Amino acid sequence: MRWTVKPKPTKEKVEKLAKELQIEETLAAILCQRNIETFEEAKKFFRPSLDDIHDPFLMKDMDKAVHRIEKAIKNNENILVYGDYDVDGTTAVSLVSAYLKTIYSNIATYIPDRYNEGYGISYAGIDFANDNNFSLIIALDCGIKAIEKVAYASERNIDFIICDHHKPGVEIPKAVAVLNPKRTDCNYPFDELCGCGVGFKLIQALGANRGQTITDFIPYLDLVATAIAADIVPITGENRILAHFGLQVINSHPRNGIKALIHQVKKKEFTITDVVFIIAPRINAAGRIKHGNYAVELLTEMDFDSAVEFAAAIEIFNADRKVLDKKITAEAFNQIIENEEETRFSTVVFQEDWHKGVIGIVASRLTETYYRPTLVFTKNGGKLAASARSVKDFDVYEALEECDEYIEQFGGHKYAAGLTLLPENYENFKQKFEEVVAKTIDKELLIPEILMDAEIDFSEISPKFFRIIQQMAPFGPENMNPVFKTSGVRDNGYGKQVGSDCSHLKLNLFQGNNQKTYNAIGFGLGKKIEMVENDFDIVYSLEENEWNGFKSVQLVLRDLE
Template sequence: MRWTLKPTPNKEKAAKLAADLKVDIAIAHVLCQRNIETYEAAKKYFRPSLEEIHDPFLMKDMELAVARIETAIANNENILIYGDYDVDGTSSVALVSSYLKTITPNIATYIPDRYAEGYGISYMGIDFAQDNDFSLIIALDCGIKALDKVAYATAKNIDFIICDHHKPGVEIPKAVAVLNPKRNDCNYPFDELCGCGVGFKLIQALGTSRGQRIIDFVPYLDLVAIAIAADIVQMTGENRVFTYFGLQVINQNPRNGIKAIIAQTSKKVLTITDVVFIIAPRINAAGRMKHGNYAVELLTEIEFDAAVKFAAAIEIFNADRKELDKKITNQALIQIIDQKEENQYATVVFQEDWHKGVIGIVASRLIEKYYRPTLVFTKSGDKLAASARSVKGFDVYNALEACSEFIEQFGGHKYAAGLTLLPENYQNFKNKFEEVVESTIDKKLLTPEISIDTTIDLSEITPKFFRIIQQMGPFGPLNMKPTFTSTCVRDNGYGKQVGADKTHLKLTVFQGDNQKTYNAIGFNLGAKMPLVKNDFDIAYSLDENEWNGVKSVQLLLKDLK
């Protein structure tokens, strides 16, 4: 792994901040690196406020969207809430539909079938709307490139409101309103919202025009926090405020669907990490293995007993998903070795019977092994569909754009995208993608990076130090949990490899003449055991370990050398 130390901030600014906040200089360094350089900025950072949530009417087309929905309500029109089948899409549908049902009964939801319809707005979905007398579709977490679909709906006298956060194409669909902070002509102050975040702005705008206040919308923030965590959007600005309050809702008064998922675990208090690894995969499993409707029903269920049944079904989907992604990952790894592609700049693999619902996870698993931009293809109808994942610093969306001559359809973000192409174009696409990555990627990006905030002595790790680090959450992109390095540490001689196949490393370390020891755990670092015989350097974050009801700080090792 490539260790990079972040630049040391201005010494005078850091010293003044440390004095003003009465914190260690190391903490002041970490804050300054995040552009928090004054007492006021720190106060805002450590105490997120609902007052920081922006006026939704700053978003382009918001007034048009609200006016069209109000007309639909006044005229008793049927409104269809349409969303993608992943966590962001299903939580968006749950959020907007549950709010609108407090105003009008004429609300139904629609999640496309991953296999029959594919990603985004579908002709089948529009036909469903026509057959069931829906005159307005609100599309969430999709639609920014659906020019033909919107035109198709318009010809059937069905209006569209699009709420999306994906990168727009050259042309914007001719919908009644297109809410997307990434539009070039949109001046909304924060353009890194997830799809559910855009949906939240829509209900906030509707509520504002009906005399509701931001406090009235806090109960909906559990869904927004889950979508933010699952979609790995920036944990800054409005997203951080949403997540801060959303986590409070999850832990204090969650909706029944979330409560039913939590009831299946031993967790008392959930962190953002728990949301990413416990709640999000289960919600995702519905759309991956069966149908996204299960997730929407779980997240909107009013009766707890019914929610428990949905959660139990989703638990089975999740177990099946785990088994399947392990099997397909192994098949993909064999394919890479058989085709002698271990040393290429990109990974592109294909097998026609791979389950479409897990190819995104498999792409992420292959990156863990080979660390390079990765696409996993499977057959989808008469086309091939793929999930793309990237490595830190490389824009896979731009790389796909450079291969667009061979692609039927694609969309997504810098680090995750989806595409379809015709089978006869697969080999040409694969060659071109490898060529584009090789010619554009900075070669150092092919080695995983550990970005280290600052160097500290182990003696600086006190209960107060750890408490302040915890208060820097919720963590996520651009506000990651601080990573430290300590040099010339030693193991007390009881270090060992742990885990069923000895893949993890458990150490008790100390530094210099200070005999105080610190427990350390390094997942998947078992092979580094020989390094602990002498002095070594460690890169780590701080974590809380609970054993027999006793809580202690432990070092979560990322690497050692």
């Protein structure tokens, strides 16, 4: 691990903010590092307000999208709400279809089959629309590169409204409206919305056209917060506001589907991290193991008892997913060990019987272990399909663009992408991808980095200090839980390895002559037990731990040396 301290802001800025907010300079410095430098910016940060949600009509083509939907309603047309099978796609479909059904009845949903149709808009989906007399398709979390598919639909008198957030190509599909804040010709103030977020802007615009205000849309924010958490978009700006209020909905009045999932795990208060690790995998499991329709049915179910039944079925899918994940990850590790070359800057593995629904998770596991750009391939029909994952600061999407001569289709983000190619192109692609990564990656990026916000002593962790850290949530990309370094700590002698395989580390730490101890947990750090016999340094974040009704501050260790 590389331990890197974030650049310190200027002393003048820190002192000024600390004085204005009446907080410690350490906390003021952390805020300045996050571009919060004035009292007004801090107020917006600590007190998110729905008043700061942007006008949806600032997004290019929004007026066209609203006009086309209103025209469809007026003419009694059938509208198909179409979305991808992952969390972002299924929550977006659930959100838009649920809202449209409050104002119009001729609404149906469509989630493509992961195995037979693959990612994004499919010809099969358009044929379904054509066969069932749909004249308007609203595509969510996909479609920005579907130029041929949109043209195919147009020949059949089917219009498209595309709501996407993926990086556009040079050409934009000739749809009635293309809503994507990442369009170069779109001046929307915030371009990091997820697909469900773009869908939310669409229903917000439709509502504004009908005299509704932002408060009318608060009940939909549990879906938006779930998508923001799952799709790992920056939790800054508008996303932070949507996530903040969405978590309030999840913890107070969630829709029946989310309530049923929460009911199964029996947890009181959910954070963004809980959404990432508890709610999102279960929604994802439907599309991975069975079909994304299960997720949409769960998230739009109006009867709680029926939602509980859907949640129970999805729990089984999630259990199956875990078994497959473990098996395929082990097989992938074996492949890498058997074929390991001396110097390799990427990981590319393939086995034709690997389950397509879990190769993305396996790619993440391999990236965590070997820390290099990773692709996991399986066979899907007559083609090979892969999930790509990357390391911090390396753009795997751009690397794939360099290999496009061997690729049939691809799409995604900087850190995660999907692609298909013909079997005969696999070896050439694998070689080219390795060449591109080797040529373009900064070799330092192949060593995992821990970014530290500040170095502190345990004596600085006062109740007020911890309370302000908590108020910085929801945490996520570009607003991570602050990471601290503390030097010269000791274990009180009760430190031990925990977990069924002793892979975790549980310590009771103190510093210097201060005998106040802090419980500390280090996930995956069990092998470092020998280091705790003498003084050592730690990198950690702070979280609240509740045990038998008693709350205390716990250190979550990232590393120690």
